[in-house]
Amino acid sequence: MIPADARQYWPKLRHHQGYIACLVVGRQYGRVIMPKGKITVHDATAPPTPTVWPAAIDYARRYPGRVLTIVLALHLLVWTLLPLLLSPNLQLDLVEGLALGKEWQLGYWKHPPLPWWMDDLAFRLTGSIDVVYLLGPLTIIACLAGVWLLARAVVGPIEALFATLALEGIHFYNFSAVKFAHDQLQLPFWVFTSLFFYRAIVHGRLLNWVLAGVFLAGAFWSKYAAVVLAAPLGLFLIFDPVARRTWRTPGPYVMALFFLVVIAPNVWWLVTNDFLPFRYADERAKVVGHWYDYFVFLVEWAGGQTLTLLPVAALLGVIYWRGTTHNLPATTGIAAFNRRYVTLLALGPFLLTTIISVAAGRLAITMWGYPFWSFAPLAVVLWFGPITVGANQRRLAACLFGIFLMMPLAYLTAEIVEPLLRDRGKATQFPGPTVAAHVTRAWRETYGTPLAYVGGDEFAANNVAVYSTDRPHVVPHGDSNLAPWVSADDLARRGTVLIWEANLLISQTIETARSKHERIDIQPVLVLPRLSQGLTQRPARPATIYFGFIAPRP
Numbered sequence: 014m015i016p017a018d019a020r021q022y023w024p025k026l027r028h029h030q031g032y033i034a035c036l037v038v039g040r041q042y043g044r045v046i047m048p049k050g051k052i053t054v055h056d057a058t059a060p061p062t063p064t065v066w067p068a069a070i071d072y073a074r075r076y077p078g079r080v081l082t083i084v085l086a087l088h089l090l091v092w093t094l095l096p097l098l099l100s101p102n103l104q105l106d107l108v109e110g111l112a113l114g115k116e117w118q119l120g121y122w123k124h125p126p127l128p129w130w131m132d133d134l135a136f137r138l139t140g141s142i143d144v145v146y147l148l149g150p151l152t153i154i155a156c157l158a159g160v161w162l163l164a165r166a167v168v169g170p171i172e173a174l175f176a177t178l179a180l181e182g183i184h185f186y187n188f189s190a191v192k193f194a195h196d197q198l199q200l201p202f203w204v205f206t207s208l209f210f211y212r213a214i215v216h217g218r219l220l221n222w223v224l225a226g227v228f229l230a231g232a233f234w235s236k237y238a239a240v241v242l243a244a245p246l247g248l249f250l251i252f253d254p255v256a257r258r259t260w261r262t263p264g265p266y267v268m269a270l271f272f273l274v275v276i277a278p279n280v281w282w283l284v285t286n287d288f289l290p291f292r293y294a295d296e297r298a299k300v301v302g303h304w305y306d307y308f309v310f311l312v313e314w315a316g317g318q319t320l321t322l323l324p325v326a327a328l329l330g331v332i333y334w335r336g337t338t339h340n341l342p343a344t345t346g347i348a349a350f351n352r353r354y355v356t357l358l359a360l361g362p363f364l365l366t367t368i369i370s371v372a373a374g375r376l377a378i379t380m381w382g383y384p385f386w387s388f389a390p391l392a393v394v395l396w397f398g399p400i401t402v403g404a405n406q407r408r409l410a411a412c413l414f415g416i417f418l419m420m421p422l423a424y425l426t427a428e429i430v431e432p433l434l435r436d437r438g439k440a441t442q443f444p445g446p447t448v449a450a451h452v453t454r455a456w457r458e459t460y461g462t463p464l465a466y467v468g469g470d471e472f473a474a475n476n477v478a479v480y481s482t483d484r485p486h487v488v489p490h491g492d493s494n495l496a497p498w499v500s501a502d503d504l505a506r507r508g509t510v511l512i513w514e515a516n517l518l519i520s521q522t523i524e525t526a527r528s529k530h531e532r533i534d535i536q537p538v539l540v541l542p543r544l545s546q547g548l549t550q551r552p553a554r555p556a557t558i559y560f561g562f563i564a565p566r567p
């Protein structure tokens with residue numbers, strides 16, 4: 014037995030290499046065990062030195078909100094600076110938003126107006142066109158915050174953190190988010206609609222119904238694809254036994270009322286402008302030509318979504334494939350309701366889009382799936398249970414860290430390495446500022462007036478509209494029917510520039526312009542080198558620009 018005052022022996026025992034001492038504070042002591050072999054005695058009062066992943070996991074378990082905040086801050090920094098530093102010219106969608114957003118229309122021939130309003134508002138507040146690179150990362154941060162809030166309501170904090178951060182493995186949330194436009198702005202509106210709809214059903218507060226209706230309307234103001242979110246939510250209210258009870262309350266009717274009030278101005282614009290965006294979507298969709306196209310289109314659509322989800326699927330496979338004891342999903346109570354609801358969010362829009370596209374004989378475009386997958390990782394967690402095995406948690410931390418590095422590297426590869434390997438004109442290499450300066454200067458020297466209107470190819474015309482000091486208005490494709498903000502009399506009085514980037518049909522395009530505009534004066538062809546990031550790159554084909562002047566009428 015250890016003597017009563019065992020503390021006095023500790024200084025001697027702690028340096029002994031042949032024994033291990035079990036010292037218990039108090040008046041009761043155990044035996045000193047004399048094991049075979051040589052065992053080093055360590056100070057029991059010293060905390061163990063954790064390795065990197067267990068330490069990170071422990072910190073995330075104790076402070077999940079703090080970890081999420083750190084990751085979101087890094088996301089904002091990385092995905093704002095990367096395109097800003099690597100893009101000599103604005104991305105295609107960004108230049109379009111700045112060119113058309115300044116018209117402040119209730120609708121446009123392609124899409125609803127909200128993202129383009131935000132582009133112009135950001136420019137007006139800062140005076141810099143580069144501010145639009147901030148908008149994409151901000152929408153993603155808002156989206157991830159909304160996913161976190163709903164996840165915290167249905168699973169534990171560490172699982173909620175995982176379900177949120179796993180979305181970094183989908184390029185929609187980082188790589189593609191820098192091109193802020195309608196697809197990107199959908200994300201936070203879809204997520205917060207889902208959040209407040211859940212809270213409205215579970216908690217029953219009228220404010221949650223109001224906010225669900227307002228955010229759903231915001232989703233429509235972002236992109237009309239929000240119909241494939243609204244329809245599953247409506248069906249959920251009808252068929253789910255818990256949600257169906259809410260019809261006895263004012264909630265669903267209040268949500269519908271606020272939704273209709275908020276979208277009313279855009280609906281009025283659609284009616285008075287012959288539903289231009291729907292005609293654009295119909296013309297863009299590829300139509301079935303043979304019976305086998307139904308199968309081909311389905312495989313192409315589903316395959317595109319599968320490839321999009323592949324990194325996240327691999328992450329989930331690493332975590333859940335083996336070594337984890339899965340709890341059987343609950344069949345009753347709030348846990349079962351949570352699983353039904355999140356599964357609806359994860360699969361409902363995709364399945365509905367698939368059904369509609371097959372029934373209509375159209376190929377669904379891959380980017381239509383942009384807002385579909387925000388709750389996919391959360392649904393997996395609800396079905397397969399929490400990640401409790403230590404080895405799986407360590408793999409999870411390592412894989413998430415790898416994803417955070419992989420996506421910026423992929424972006425760097427696309428912007429820097431790809432131009433070394435292939436000669437493909439990228440929007441970010443287009444010499445927009447130089448083209449705009451040349452066209453504006455030539456117009457002023459010829460007519461002595463500011464350049465008021467520009468039309469022709471969308472991208473070339475939008476670049477002139479954004480980078481020209483005259484900030485001309487855009488006439489898409491030179492067609493005033495697509496530009497309700499343009500007065501035909503003012504267009505004739507002030508004249509316009511038509512501009513095109515060289516393509517296989519450029520001769521036909523110019524002849525068509527001559528036949529439509531007798532007064533057009535085709536200018537000398539402009540050939541300019543493409544922009545680069547200042548690195549040594551293989552010579553790229555120059556940008557060849559054709560443009561003509563339609564003179565102002567006196």
